[in-house]
Amino acid sequence: MSSIITYREAVRQALREAMEHDERVFLMGEDVGHYGGSYAVSMGLLEHFGPQRIIDTPLSESAFTGAGIGAALGGMRPIVEIMTVNFSLLALDQIMNNAATLLHMSGGQFNVPLVIRMATGGGKQLAAQHSHSLEGWYAHIPGLKVLTPATIQDAHNMIGLALADPDPVLIFESAMIYNSKGALDTQALPLPIGKARIQRAGKDLTILTYGSSLFKVLLAAKTLIAEGIDAEVIDLRSLRPLDNESIMKSVSKTHRVMIVDEGWKSGSISAEIMARINEQAFFELDAPMARLCTTEIPLPYPKHLEDAALPQPDKIVAMAKKLMEKS
Amino acid sequence: MDLALANKFYRKMLLIRRFEERCVELYSKEKIRGFLHLYIGEEAIAVGLMDSFSPEDTVFATYREHGQALARGIDPKKIMAEMYGKVEGCSRGRGGSMHLFDAATRFYGGSAIVAGGLPLAVGMALSDKMMKRNRVTVCIFGDGAVAEGEFHESLNLAALWHLPVLFVCENNLYAMGTALEFTQSETNLAKKAASYRISSRQVDGMDVTEVAKSAQQAVAEIRLGNGPIFIEYLTYRFRAHSMFDAELYRNKAEVEEWKKKDPLILLHQEWQDIDINKYESEISNIIDEAVNFAENGTLEPIEDLEKFIYSLEVAQ
Numbered sequence: 181m182s183s184i185i186t187y188r189e190a191v192r193q194a195l196r197e198a199m200e201h202d203e204r205v206f207l208m209g210e211d212v213g214h215y216g217g218s219y220a221v222s223m224g225l226l227e228h229f230g231p232q233r234i235i236d237t238p239l240s241e242s243a244f245t246g247a248g249i250g251a252a253l254g255g256m257r258p259i260v261e262i263m264t265v266n267f268s269l270l271a272l273d274q275i276m277n278n279a280a281t282l283l284h285m286s287g288g289q290f291n292v293p294l295v296i297r298m299a300t301g302g303g304k305q306l307a308a309q310h311s312h313s314l315e316g317w318y319a320h321i322p323g324l325k326v327l328t329p330a331t332i333q334d335a336h337n338m339i340g341l342a343l344a345d346p347d348p349v350l351i352f353e354s355a356m357i358y359n360s361k362g363a364l365d366t367q368a369l370p371l372p373i374g375k376a377r378i379q380r381a382g383k384d385l386t387i388l389t390y391g392s393s394l395f396k397v398l399l400a401a402k403t404l405i406a407e408g409i410d411a412e413v414i415d416l417r418s419l420r421p422l423d424n425e426s427i428m429k430s431v432s433k434t435h436r437v438m439i440v441d442e443g444w445k446s447g448s449i450s451a452e453i454m455a456r457i458n459e460q461a462f463f464e465l466d467a468p469m470a471r472l473c474t475t476e477i478p479l480p481y482p483k484h485l486e487d488a489a490l491p492q493p494d495k496i497v498a499m500a501k502k503l504m505e506k507s
Numbered sequence: 508m509d510l511a512l513a514n515k516f517y518r519k520m521l522l523i524r525r526f527e528e529r530c531v532e533l534y535s536k537e538k539i540r541g542f543l544h545l546y547i548g549e550e551a552i553a554v555g556l557m558d559s560f561s562p563e564d565t566v567f568a569t570y571r572e573h574g575q576a577l578a579r580g581i582d583p584k585k586i587m588a589e590m591y592g593k594v595e596g597c598s599r600g601r602g603g604s605m606h607l608f609d610a611a612t613r614f615y616g617g618s619a620i621v622a623g624g625l626p627l628a629v630g631m632a633l634s635d636k637m638m639k640r641n642r643v644t645v646c647i648f649g650d651g652a653v654a655e656g657e658f659h660e661s662l663n664l665a666a667l668w669h670l671p672v673l674f675v676c677e678n679n680l681y682a683m684g685t686a687l688e689f690t691q692s693e694t695n696l697a698k699k700a701a702s703y704r705i706s707s708r709q710v711d712g713m714d715v716t717e718v719a720k721s722a723q724q725a726v727a728e729i730r731l732g733n734g735p736i737f738i739e740y741l742t743y744r745f746r747a748h749s750m751f752d753a754e755l756y757r758n759k760a761e762v763e764e765w766k767k768k769d770p771l772i773l774l775h776q777e778w779q780d781i782d783i784n785k786y787e788s789e790i791s792n793i794i795d796e797a798v799n800f801a802e803n804g805t806l807e808p809i810e811d812l813e814k815f816i817y818s819l820e821v822a823q
Contacts, residue, residue, distance in 0.1 A: 206637070232637070238667070243626045243660030250630020253615065254565075256637060258630075273657075277620045278627060284815040285616065286608035287599025291818045322816045322823075346818035374821065421823045 182365045187335045188358040191221050191297075194339035195259065199229055202257060205343060208235040208244055209261030218263045219299055219358050245271035245296065249279050249348075252294040257343055262298040265314050265352065279348040280323030295342040299355040300328075301392055301442055302490055308478035311486075313442040315352040315391070316449030319419035325349045325373055326419040330394040332362030334417060337370035345373065354392035376423035378430070382412035385436035385503060388427065388453060390416040393440045393491055400496035409504055419449050427453065428461045435466040436503055440491050445473040467506035470499050508716050513778035516558070516715045518786045520550040520771050523574040525790050526583060527746075529798065530573070530590060530604075534750055538801075539590045541603050542619075546574035548745035551770035552677055553578040555718025556645065559726045563613070565635075565644040567628040570605035570619040571677075571744075575647060581609045587797035593804030600807060601815060621682075622648060622655035625674075629661050632670035632735075643729050645673045651682030653696050662703040662737070669734035673725050674700065676739045677712065683748045684756040700737035712740030713768040716777070743768070 185193070198205045207222060213236040216223035226234040237244040241262055248260035262268045268275065275296070283291045302311030319326040327342065327349060329335045335353065342349035371377060379394060380401050389397045394415050401411040412430055416422065431437055437457060441450035450471040457469060475489040527545045534543050546553065549571075557578035560566070568575045576586055581597055589596030590604055598608045598617070606617040615631070618624040628646030635642045652658050653676065665672045676696050680687050687694050697707040706728070710721040718740060725736040743765035747754050775781055 238660070238663060240660035240664065242657050243629060243664050246623070246626020246657070246661070247630035247633055247664060250627035250632075251634040251637070252630070253627065254631045254634025254638070256634045273620060273623060274626060277623055278618070282616075283818065285598060285602045285606040286610075286815075287596070287601045288815040289598070289608050289610045290615065325817075325821075421821050424822070 181367055182363050184361055185332060185364050186358065187332055187353070187360050188219065188221050190332045190336040190364050191339065191353065192223065192225070193364070194336040195222065195225060196228065198339055198343055199233060202343070204255065204257040205259065206233040206235065206256065207259045207261060208237055208248060210237055210239055210263050212236060212261050217261070219355065221358070222261070241267050241270035242274055246274040246278060248294050248296070249274060249282070249292050252292045253282070253290055257293055259295045259297060259339070259343070262296060264310065264355070265298045265300040266310050266312050268298050268314070275324070275348070276321055280321050283347065284323065291346045292348050293346050294348045295339070295351065296348065297351045297353060300352040301354050301356055302474070302479045302486060303356045305481055305483055305486055307481040311479035313474065315419055316441065316443040318350055319449055319452070323348065324420060327351045327373065328390040328417065328419055329353060330357070330391050330415050330417070332360070332364050333368065336364050341370055341373050349373070352391065356392040357395065360395070371417070374418050374421040374423055376417055376426040377415045378412060379415045380411065380413040382410040382434065384410045384434060385438060385500060386412045386414060386430040386434045387438045387440060387496070387500065388414050388416060389440040390419065391442065393442050396491060396493045397440050397496055399493040400500065403493070403497050404500055407501070409500060411500060422453065422456070424456060424460065427457065431457055431461045432464045435464055437465065437469045438500055438503055439469070439471040440496055441471060441473050442491060443473060444476045445471065446476060448473055467503055470503045472496055472499055510778060510780055513774060514781055516554050516719070517771065517774050517778070517781045517783070518790070519554045519578055520715065520774070521786050522583070522790050522793065523550045523553065523577050524771060525794055526577060527573060529794050533590070533798070539604065541605070542570065543604050543750045544571040544748065545744070545746045546571055548765065548769070549677060549679060549712065549742045550574055551715035551718050552675070552712045552740045552742060555715045556675060556722045558719050559722035560643065560645060563640070564642050565613045565615060565631050567615050567624040567631070567644065567646045568617060569621070569624065569648055570617070571649070572607055572617055573604070576607045576609070576614060579612050579614050581607065581612055581614060583793055583797040584800040585609070587801040588804045591801040591804055592806070593801055594807050595800065595804040622652035622657040624648065625652065625657050625661035628672050629664050629670060632665065632672045633668065636668070636670060641730060643671050643673055643726050645675060647675045647677060649682065650676060650678040650680065650687055650696060652676070653699060654682065654690055662700055662705060662735070665735040666703045666705050669732070671729045671732070672735040673722070673729060674705070674735060674737040676737070677742055678739050679742050679744045681748070681757065684752065686756065697737060697739040700739070705735050705737045707737040707739070709739045709741065712742035713770050713773060715770055715774055
């Protein structure tokens with residue numbers, strides 16, 4: 181069954197389904213209950229499931245994230261909502277030193293089936309401390325899985341996929357697209373974690389991206405096709421694990437690669453992808469790879485400066501055209 | 508308290524003491540490497556504490572946890588094999604001295620980030636409450652942890668949600684090499700905990716009888732469902748913080764003064780019928796066996812290096 185709903189509603193629906201399906205699932209985080217979620221994702225869930233399962237926490241990111249880990253160890257299936265990626269830094273110790281390491285440190289005895297959701301990304305003029313895109317940074321950590329739903333289908337399906345996973349999964353929801361609308365097919369079989377999806381097939385160049393940048397890339401692809409450039413757009417969906425196979429397959433098809441990544445360029449996921457293509461498909465390339473990332477500055481408040489710092493469709497078009505000229 | 512219990516406590520404390528002393532020897536022989544934090548001087552806490560819990564209760568400990576692991580009942584052979592980094596170790600050798608884990612005794616580490624275990628204990632207790640299990644989670648940490656934000660966040664949550672946690676602070680007066688009075692505005696740590704509306708006590712941590720009594724009482728209260736309890740045990744470590752510590756921050760007279768309160772000596776003074784020689788010889792054998800077991804253990808093949816990162820194999 182297919183319906184048109186928003187990204188926010190898709191996540192909410194998935195949360196509701198998960199909690200109805202499995203009584204071990206509960207949601208915990210700042211303002212998830214009475215406020216309805218900072219981005220209104222959990223609106224109405226408190227009334228439906230009660231305060232035992234929709235738990236408002238104090239502003240104690242480290243403790244409630246760690247408590248999520250502890251509850252997961254105790255047999256529950258917690259979903260921890262950290263309001264935004266910016267605040268997740270206050271829980272980084274728990275995420276990195278406990279969630280990601282316990283299985284290994286215990287020699288395989290204690291896995292952590294924890295789901296952590298958070299909003300990510302800039303573009304709302306929220307300035308330097310509320311606009312980070314650190315999902316690529318989290319993808320550095322062995323033991324974690326890092327998901328970046330862009331489509332309505334994934335916003336919904338990734339909750340279930342993450343809950344079914346025996347290990348910690350981080351879901352980065354793009355703050356800019358909570359209001360975006362699209363089709364949700366609840367009967368469709370979910371594409372597993374670790375699989376990328378070709379969002380637009382093309383033959384001239386591959387554009388790899390994830391999260392809200394996907395829609396900027398798709399817009400750019402429309403402009404490009406009008407100018408005779410047929411771009412293949414791939415939604416990575418998962419930054420850890422990365423779908424090497426799909427990436428290399430597309431590179432072998434188009435022989436030109438561009439990456440659009442809202443993270444900063446230095447040490448970014450785009451750098452990692454370029455390195456892997458270099459290692460695994462170098463001789464397939466007809467031109468040096470290109471990438472568009474966020475300018476390496478803390479994001480500024482004024483709209484024109486923020487827009488200039490973030491990847492935008494016109495910049496994607498310009499970079500793609502330049503890439504096509506090279507051989 | 509009767510002679511049988513005194514015997515039991517003495518034997519366990521002696522096991523920890525001799526185990527730790529053997530670890531020092533093995534460290535000098537380079538059989539054990541990395542960090543090694545000894546529990547010598549603090550044995551009464553682990554022994555008195557662990558006697559108060561049932562097998563379904565849960566333990567979260569720190570990087571100075573050999574004593575707690577032994578007192579909880581993890582096989583000394585498996586602990587020593589862990590020190591050796593062998594597959595037969597309680598964490599398959601992956602953890603080492605600071606990361607002892609054991610599912611069978613519900614021993615959840617072995618955490619080497621100060622205060623990092625407190626939120627986990629809160630979460631475990633939350634799961635017990637949600638699943639209506641009448642378990643207690645004991646969370647052990649040192650005085651250094653009290654300065655961490657996670658201490659305050661976790662105590663607040665546990666009190667707010669009335670969770671069945673026993674917070675145990677082993678106050679040995681030094682956070683590594685910095686004395687409590689240089690780091691805490693209020694050095695009575697039980698007072699800090701009480702400010703979260705947690706029933707809090709200060710207890711002599713050198714007296715195993717007092718430790719056991721206070722722990723049993725606390726566990727009984729927690730099982731009634733009244734929320735967490737905090738106990739600050741006043742104790743002292745007789746040895747350096749770790750094998751790398753030159754102990755420049757405290758004087759020998761202070762150490763000697765505390766050694767007069769050696770928990771083994773104190774217990775023996777009270778119960779002079781304890782057959783020390785019998786236990787010395789029994790424990791010496793147990794430790795020999797443990798060392799032998801570790802020596803003959805298996806080194807994990809390098810082909811297995813990437814195991815235990817994910818539960819199921821993941822193509823990265």
